[in-house]
Amino acid sequence: MVLVLALGDLHVPHRAADLPAKFKSMLVPGKIQHIICTGNLCIKEVHDYLKSLCPDLHITRGEYDEDARYPETKTLTIGLFKLGLCHGHQVVPWGDLDSLAMLQRQLDVDILVTGHTHQFKAYKHEGGVVINPGSATGAYSSITYDVNPSFVLMDIDGLRVVVYVYELIDGEVKVDKIDFKKTATMHA
Amino acid sequence: MLPDGGADDEERWLAEGIAGVQQNAFYMHRAVDSNNLKDALKYSAQMLSELRTSRLSPHKYYDLYMRAFDEMRKLEMFFREETRRGSCSVVDLYELVQHAGNVLPRLYLLCTVGSVYIKSKEAPAKDVLKDLVEMCRGIQHPLRGLFLRSYLSQISRDKLPDIGSEYEGDADSINDAVEFVLQNFIEMNKLWVRMQHQGPVREKEKRGKERNELRDLVGKNLHVLSQIEGVDLDMYKETVLPRILEQVVNCKDELAQFYLMDCIIQVFPDEYHLQTLETLLSAFPQLQPNVDIKTVLSQLMDRLSSYATTSPEVLPEFLQVEAFAKFSKAIGKVIEAQVDMPVVGAVTLYVSLLTFTLRVHPDRLDYVDQVLGACVKKLSGNAKLQDSRATKQIVALLSAPLEKYSDIVTALELSNYPRVMDYLDNSTTKVMALVIIQSITKNTACISTSDKIEALFDLIKGLIKDMDGAQDDELDDDDFKEEQSSVARLIHMLHNDDHEEMLKILCTVQKHILQGGPKRLPFTVPSLVFSALKLVRRLQGQDGDAIGEEVPATPKKIFQILHQTIEALSCVPSPELALRLYLLCAEAANDCDLEPVAYEFFTQAFILYEEEIADSKAQITAIHLIIGTLQRMNIFGVENRDTLTHKTTGYSAKLLKKPDQCRAVYACSHLFWTDDQDGIMDGERVLLCLKRALRIANAAQQMANVTRGNSGSVALFIEILNKYLYFFEKGIPEITNTVIQDLIELIRTEKQSDNSVADPSTEAFFASTLRYIEFQKQKGGSLSEKYEQIKTT
Numbered sequence: 001m002v003l004v005l006a007l008g009d010l011h012v013p014h015r016a017a018d019l020p021a022k023f024k025s026m027l028v029p030g031k032i033q034h035i036i037c038t039g040n041l042c043i044k045e046v047h048d049y050l051k052s053l054c055p056d057l058h059i060t061r062g063e064y065d066e067d068a069r070y071p072e073t074k075t076l077t078i079g080l081f082k083l084g085l086c087h088g089h090q091v092v093p094w095g096d097l098d099s100l101a102m103l104q105r106q107l108d109v110d111i112l113v114t115g116h117t118h119q120f121k122a123y124k125h126e127g128g129v130v131i132n133p134g135s136a137t138g139a140y141s142s143i144t145y146d147v148n149p150s151f152v153l154m155d156i157d158g159l160r161v162v163v164y165v166y167e168l169i170d171g172e173v174k175v176d177k178i179d180f181k182k183t184a185t186m187h188a
Numbered sequence: 189m190l191p192d193g194g195a196d197d198e199e200r201w202l203a204e205g206i207a208g209v210q211q212n213a214f215y216m217h218r219a220v221d222s223n224n225l226k227d228a229l230k231y232s233a234q235m236l237s238e239l240r241t242s243r244l245s246p247h248k249y250y251d252l253y254m255r256a257f258d259e260m261r262k263l264e265m266f267f268r269e270e271t272r273r274g275s276c277s278v279v280d281l282y283e284l285v286q287h288a289g290n291v292l293p294r295l296y297l298l299c300t301v302g303s304v305y306i307k308s309k310e311a312p313a314k315d316v317l318k319d320l321v322e323m324c325r326g327i328q329h330p331l332r333g334l335f336l337r338s339y340l341s342q343i344s345r346d347k348l349p350d351i352g353s354e355y356e357g358d359a360d361s362i363n364d365a366v367e368f369v370l371q372n373f374i375e376m377n378k379l380w381v382r383m384q385h386q387g388p389v390r391e392k393e394k395r396g397k398e399r400n401e402l403r404d405l406v407g408k409n410l411h412v413l414s415q416i417e418g419v420d421l422d423m424y425k426e427t428v429l430p431r432i433l434e435q436v437v438n439c440k441d442e443l444a445q446f447y448l449m450d451c452i453i454q455v456f457p458d459e460y461h462l463q464t465l466e467t468l469l470s471a472f473p474q475l476q477p478n479v480d481i482k483t484v485l486s487q488l489m490d491r492l493s494s495y496a497t498t499s500p501e502v503l504p505e506f507l508q509v510e511a512f513a514k515f516s517k518a519i520g521k522v523i524e525a526q527v528d529m530p531v532v533g534a535v536t537l538y539v540s541l542l543t544f545t546l547r548v549h550p551d552r553l554d555y556v557d558q559v560l561g562a563c564v565k566k567l568s569g570n571a572k573l574q575d576s577r578a579t580k581q582i583v584a585l586l587s588a589p590l591e592k593y594s595d596i597v598t599a600l601e602l603s604n605y606p607r608v609m610d611y612l613d614n615s616t617t618k619v620m621a622l623v624i625i626q627s628i629t630k631n632t633a634c635i636s637t638s639d640k641i642e643a644l645f646d647l648i649k650g651l652i653k654d655m656d657g658a659q660d661d662e663l664d665d666d667d668f669k670e671e672q673s674s675v676a677r678l679i680h681m682l683h684n685d686d687h688e689e690m691l692k693i694l695c696t697v698q699k700h701i702l703q704g705g706p707k708r709l710p711f712t713v714p715s716l717v718f719s720a721l722k723l724v725r726r727l728q729g730q731d732g733d734a735i736g737e738e739v740p741a742t743p744k745k746i747f748q749i750l751h752q753t754i755e756a757l758s759c760v761p762s763p764e765l766a767l768r769l770y771l772l773c774a775e776a777a778n779d780c781d782l783e784p785v786a787y788e789f790f791t792q793a794f795i796l797y798e799e800e801i802a803d804s805k806a807q808i809t810a811i812h813l814i815i816g817t818l819q820r821m822n823i824f825g826v827e828n829r830d831t832l833t834h835k836t837t838g839y840s841a842k843l844l845k846k847p848d849q850c851r852a853v854y855a856c857s858h859l860f861w862t863d864d865q866d867g868i869m870d871g872e873r874v875l876l877c878l879k880r881a882l883r884i885a886n887a888a889q890q891m892a893n894v895t896r897g898n899s900g901s902v903a904l905f906i907e908i909l910n911k912y913l914y915f916f917e918k919g920i921p922e923i924t925n926t927v928i929q930d931l932i933e934l935i936r937t938e939k940q941s942d943n944s945v946a947d948p949s950t951e952a953f954f955a956s957t958l959r960y961i962e963f964q965k966q967k968g969g970s971l972s973e974k975y976e977q978i979k980t981t
Binding site: 012013014015016017018021043044045063064089090092093094098099101102105106108126127139140142143145 | 629632669670673674676677680681711714715718721722725768772775776809812813815816817819820855858862903906907910911914917949952953956957959960963
């Protein structure tokens with residue numbers, strides 16, 4: 001059982017002061033094996049905070065990130081899954097699943113994680129899974145109205161990944177989960 | 189007082205003294221064991237004679253004394269047995285010991301027998317005690333006298349005629365108990381003070397040190413007084429405190445006064461202090477000028493502050509005795525009297541008083557303000573503070589209300605608060621500003637009126653703009669970033685649900701941050717922009733401007749503010765950031781149906797792109813942001829839309845590197861197609877873009893052939909193929925399955941050509957694209973039909 005935290009679009013300090021307190025109390029160091037971050041942290045302080053939660057931290061560049069050295073895309077293998085990471089402002093139209101599916105094919109990954117729209121999405125197609133963890137701080141988005149703070153925790157176990165989405169709605173943390181199983185034919 | 193000997197000599201004398209004690213004790217024990225009273229007395233007297241020495245320092249004398257003390261306990265037991273046995277009556281024994289040759293051993297023995305006498309109850313305790321305390325006057329040597337009286341105090345402790353004690357005599361014997369202890373105390377203090385004046389002047393410091401070592405002997409008496417059951421508040425008020433204070437004042441000794449005042453405060457209960465506050469405070473001006481009154485006063489206030497927090501029931505007491513008024517007055521007097529008091533001392537006093545006030549009268553903001561005002565008065569006339577300790581105290585002073593009142597708005601109501609801050613030097617002002625901001629963000633309290641925000645910005649002005657004489661160059665880059673990020677965060681805490689008020693807030697914030705200069709704007713402008721955009725969205729939700737209604741808060745008005753604010757970034761300059769913000773505003777204007785406003789924002793963004801963004805990487809990101817934003821616009825009429833898309837595709841084709849051009853151009857294809865029925869669905873122009881992208885990809889391929897000798901990556905073609913598939917599915921008639929098939933063949937050809945370099949990621953991309961086609965064939969319905977003809981093998 002490998003736990004992967006997926007989050008992004010925090011936009012600290014331009015659009016939000018900090019992660020919601022309820023999220024912060026849930027995210028404790030030592031429990032998570034990997035963190036993948038879609039980008040737009042935006043400052044080093046957030047980077048350091050995420051690093052303190054888990055040293056294996058992967059970040060892609062959002063258009064407001066202070067650190068210009070983050071890559072545009074990143075791929076990594078966790079267990080039997082290949083994951084792809086990209087902020088998503090590079091993929092036009094923004095939030096369009098077919099265009100994102102193209103990126104998924106291009107990176108050749110089972111799970112593609114992108115952000116930018118600040119709206120949680122988990123979408124399965126024959127090519128794999130596309131996940132958008134939303135905005136961990138509920139930051140303003142020109143694309144999505146009424147953004148609820150959210151993040152995703154993936155539990156990767158063999159050929160199966162369970163995606164838990166945590167959303168802060170009206171002050172309460174609501175959890176939902178979605179199961180995905182990787183079929184052997186995904187990669188010929 | 190001590191002969192010039194040196195430490196080694198002292199060690200020797202002590203050793204000799206101890207030997208003497210031990211030796212005589214040995215014989216004394218032998219006498220005791222054989223019930224030989226006479227010998228016991230003889231040897232004990234000899235033993236006690238060791239205490240007649242003048243050669244030891246207080247520390248060493250104490251050592252010797254303790255050994256003798258232990259031996260005397262055994263002797264006392266012997267006396268008790270003897271008197272009980274009847275071999276000698278206690279009265280006779282009392283008489284007998286007075287025959288000892290030297291006065292010091294005589295008195296020690298007398299006290300010891302006195303203890304037995306009291307225990308025997310053959311005489312009232314008060315009589316014996318009175319006799320003993322008088323007799324001890326026989327020793328006027330300070331050190332020896334102190335220890336002798338200390339001995340008396342120790343053995344009499346449990347034998348005082350206290351209320352409820354077995355030695356309580358007739359009525360009012362409590363007075364005798366108190367009188368006894370008071371007497372002993374007074375005499376001990378006199379001896380202690382006398383030590384100061386003995387010996388040469390050059391040894392004054394040494395004497396002070398030695399006196400300090402002995403102070404607890406004197407203080408013990410006060411402790412005993414506090415433990416006497418019968419000393420209730422009335423007795424304390426009428427007798428005990430006045431007598432003690434009398435001695436303290438009259439002894440005119442700096443060391444004693446400081447120690448004893450502190451002792452009184454430590455030893456007696458807080459309720460007593462509260463009820464005798466007037467008396468206690470009136471003693472201060474009577475003390476010697478060099479006594480550190482402020483420390484004692486601070487101690488007193490701190491103790492009473494703690495007392496106030498123990499339970500709410502005690503608070504009314506404070507009000508009843510008008511504690512605050514008394515303290516303020518007392519402090520005022522002290523500061524006035526001690527003109528040379530350094531600033532740090534005065535401020536420390538005010539910190540104590542403020543802590544006291546916050547605990548005892550938290551609801552009395554006027555008191556809190558008063559304290560701050562008094563502090564300002566003391567500080568006025570001085571330039572900004574240089575003393576770091578004083579500065580620290582001021583920070584403590586200012587932080588106290590913040591901690592107490594978790595709502596910053598309360599602190600903002602203290603009129604003297606900003607005035608105190610004015611006396612801080614620039615860097616401390618900034619430190620304090622950060623403390624204030626932290627307090628706000630920690631308590632997640634919103635500040636919701638523009639006048640409060642105005643006051644707040646006045647307090648944190650050190651962070652908002654360059655202060656006169658500020659050396660900003662000294663500040664570390666990282667520190668500066670942290671500072672400004674704090675300010676950025678703060679802006680999010682400034683909020684009001686009422687739109688008019690919120691607009692005022694935005695204007696206030698804008699006014700202040702625009703004074704920040706090029707270094708600060710990149711941090712603060714974005715926060716303000718997003719705050720404003722949130723307001724726009726809230727206004728959007730309501731039915732817009734009704735004609736005839738005077739509604740100042742309109743999206744249009746806010747866009748004006750936004751425009752102004754983002755424009756300020758040109759002085760930094762920060763074109764990339766400004767471009768992003770303009771695009772966001774364009775989107776927001778789009779959602780508000782304000783076509784001209786949206787167009788204007790795009791214009792500004794394009795100007796920045798053309799004139800200010802020269803870096804190729806920056807251009808690529810910028811162009812994709814422009815494309816992405818423009819793609820979502822539904823407000824533009826045909827003309828405006830055409831102008832903007834034309835410009836955008838133009839920029840895309842002019843990017844430096846061919847692959848980047850290609851990608852930007854095929855991204856532009858989405859500008860001509862939205863899934864929205866009312867939106868644009870121009871298949872022809874989509875195709876134009878895709879074909880153009882294909883041409884560029886070809887050119888890129890050829891260039892790579894020429895320059896690198898290999899055919900470069902086929903990736904671009906595969907990407908374009910994917911885009912063709914996208915629009916193929918959308919149903920653009922010009923994109924037939926033949927077109928798709930041709931592209932697939934083209935890619936195959938390119939891959940197999942002699943010059944091509946096999947690239948695993950491109951292979952995988954192609955493979956997954958073909959897999960996708962096969963999937964689509966399985967989907968059924970019109971989709972399957974479309975894909976039916978396409979062969980992937």
